[in-house]
Amino acid sequence: MTDTKRAGCRIGIFDSGVGGLTVMKQIIRLLPHADIVYFGDTARLPYGGKSPETITRYSIENAIFLLKEESIQFLVVACNTASACAIGHLQQIFNIPIVGTIMPGAEKSVEVTRNGRIAIIGTKATIASGAYQREIQQLLPNAQLFPIACPLFVPLVEEQFVDHDATKMVIQTYLEPLIGSGVDTLLLGCTHYPLLREVIQEVVGEGITLVDPASSCAEAVSKLFSQPPSHSSLKPEYRYFVSDDPHKFQLLGEKFLCADISDVRLANNY
Amino acid sequence: MTDTKRAGCRIGIFDSGVGGLTVMKQIIRLLPHADIVYFGDTARLPYGGKSPETITRYSIENAIFLLKEESIQFLVVACNTASACAIGHLQQIFNIPIVGTIMPGAEKSVEVTRNGRIAIIGTKATIASGAYQREIQQLLPNAQLFPIACPLFVPLVEEQFVDHDATKMVIQTYLEPLIGSGVDTLLLGCTHYPLLREVIQEVVGEGITLVDPASSCAEAVSKLFSQPPSHSSLKPEYRYFVSDDPHKFQLLGEKFLCADISDVRLANNY
Numbered sequence: 001m002t003d004t005k006r007a008g009c010r011i012g013i014f015d016s017g018v019g020g021l022t023v024m025k026q027i028i029r030l031l032p033h034a035d036i037v038y039f040g041d042t043a044r045l046p047y048g049g050k051s052p053e054t055i056t057r058y059s060i061e062n063a064i065f066l067l068k069e070e071s072i073q074f075l076v077v078a079c080n081t082a083s084a085c086a087i088g089h090l091q092q093i094f095n096i097p098i099v100g101t102i103m104p105g106a107e108k109s110v111e112v113t114r115n116g117r118i119a120i121i122g123t124k125a126t127i128a129s130g131a132y133q134r135e136i137q138q139l140l141p142n143a144q145l146f147p148i149a150c151p152l153f154v155p156l157v158e159e160q161f162v163d164h165d166a167t168k169m170v171i172q173t174y175l176e177p178l179i180g181s182g183v184d185t186l187l188l189g190c191t192h193y194p195l196l197r198e199v200i201q202e203v204v205g206e207g208i209t210l211v212d213p214a215s216s217c218a219e220a221v222s223k224l225f226s227q228p229p230s231h232s233s234l235k236p237e238y239r240y241f242v243s244d245d246p247h248k249f250q251l252l253g254e255k256f257l258c259a260d261i262s263d264v265r266l267a268n269n270y
Numbered sequence: 271m272t273d274t275k276r277a278g279c280r281i282g283i284f285d286s287g288v289g290g291l292t293v294m295k296q297i298i299r300l301l302p303h304a305d306i307v308y309f310g311d312t313a314r315l316p317y318g319g320k321s322p323e324t325i326t327r328y329s330i331e332n333a334i335f336l337l338k339e340e341s342i343q344f345l346v347v348a349c350n351t352a353s354a355c356a357i358g359h360l361q362q363i364f365n366i367p368i369v370g371t372i373m374p375g376a377e378k379s380v381e382v383t384r385n386g387r388i389a390i391i392g393t394k395a396t397i398a399s400g401a402y403q404r405e406i407q408q409l410l411p412n413a414q415l416f417p418i419a420c421p422l423f424v425p426l427v428e429e430q431f432v433d434h435d436a437t438k439m440v441i442q443t444y445l446e447p448l449i450g451s452g453v454d455t456l457l458l459g460c461t462h463y464p465l466l467r468e469v470i471q472e473v474v475g476e477g478i479t480l481v482d483p484a485s486s487c488a489e490a491v492s493k494l495f496s497q498p499p500s501h502s503s504l505k506p507e508y509r510y511f512v513s514d515d516p517h518k519f520q521l522l523g524e525k526f527l528c529a530d531i532s533d534v535r536l537a538n539n540y
Contacts, residue, residue, distance in 0.1 A: 043324050051515040054313050155425040166436040245321045
């Protein structure tokens with residue numbers, strides 16, 4: 001099988017770790033015949049507490065890896081933190097279509113809200129960047145926004161404390177400012193947060209709609225194709241690269257992708 | 271002031287972030303006239319969940335930075351994870367005295383225990399390396415060891431949840447296996463854990479002695495000097511380098527060092 005045979009439909013996705021697999025899952029649902037190469041920067045994760053400069057540098061390196069080594073034609077920045085801090089730089093540097101989570105997540109939130117009061121939760125870097133806030137304000141200038149950084153959510157999910165009482169208490173602490181705020185929409189601005197969806201919903205109550213940008217991001221990716229990569233006798237090819245510990249990525253990743261993962265390779269020297 | 275003037279007493283310390291400042295604090299106490307250069311690898315932290323290969327590569331890079339850029343004569347690996355995974359490699363590669371936390375922490379635990387039943391807590395990588403276990407067994411072959419990885423302790427400390435009820439619940443969950451174990455000594459095998467000392471003591475009870483390797487590590491460093499760097503008219507010089515976000519390092523670092531930190535510089539391209 002040559003690369004030419006598959007030309008034109010290889011999507012590259014990068015994330016700081018496994019979280020972006022939730023985006024990949026949605027892309028597979030909409031574009032079941034596309035080839036996908038996933039890169040998880042597991043040696044340098046997490047990105048959420050780092051500076052915009054470092055996040056941008058890492059994002060550029062990840063994009064170069066996917067372009068040079070894997071000849072991708074489309075780039076998806078599945079990591080909300082990297083989308084928030086680096087997508088503008090990536091779009092300036094690289095001459096291929098690039099989709100992140102911010103615009104699709106903002107559009108979805110604006111579509112969902114009835115009263116314009118929207119809470120945004122994410123990593124420190126995502127919230128501090130103001131990226132979601134800017135996009136939502138552009139679409140809905142009268143929106144009232146409640147941005148909250150929730151840096152402990154990622155480690156709690158990664159350490160499989162999702163059903164632990166401590167996690168509920170941490171969620172209550174972070175989301176306390178929303179009590180009485182009148183918010184009707186809560187944007188889950190990090191790929192890990194949908195795994196806490198049930199507890200978050202329990203804490204904020206059923207009246208608030210939770211928005212996960214992953215499916216909106218996948219829809220934006222599918223719109224890049226005038227027609228979706230067509231059915232052929234070839235099965236779509238999924239490749240996985242990480243900068244550290246392929247085995248750990250595979251084990252945790254299967255929970256995020258909700259499917260088997262095989263052939264995870266190590267990209268050296270990150 | 272020239273480097274020659276200060277020759278022979280510049281100690282380099284590296285850690286994945288701010289935690290190693292607790293070791294630096296103890297070294298300052300014992301060697302108040304030594305010059306110290308501290309490097310925190312804040313762009314790539316945390317190390318605790320990464321592979322031994324990646325931790326070793328990062329550790330070698332950190333040591334090279336301190337040797338090449340700062341001409342250190344002594345190296346302290348203040349990070350337990352890097353000590354556990356990389357100190358053997360560092361000692362093979364670099365021809366200067368190198369002190370880590372493992373041997374001093376093991377010696378202290380063996381000195382403290384009365385019944386030989388010792389619990390060791392640390393990051394996943396520290397516990398999986400078996401480094402503390404091996405050193406203690408060598409010193410006390412009949413020791414009965416209870417190693418437990420506690421990966422959520424670092425983010426809980428970094429996010430200043432030390433006094434939060436959720437933290438106590440997480441500690442109870444991790445340390446549950448110690449109930450009825452007869453352990454009389456608990457080795458705090460990560461620089462962040464002493465900041466949880468009070469809650470940990472409350473959870474395990476007053477009968478268990480907590481051992482912090484930081485002061486034992488500092489004692490091992492002080493023994494490298496036949497006589498301590500002498501008093502002179504020059505004040506000792508403390509320099510700080512990080513691979514990301516000097517300002518954040520300064521703010522959080524002052525809590526770990528219990529002193530002012532100034533002049534934190536960015537070491538590029540990590």
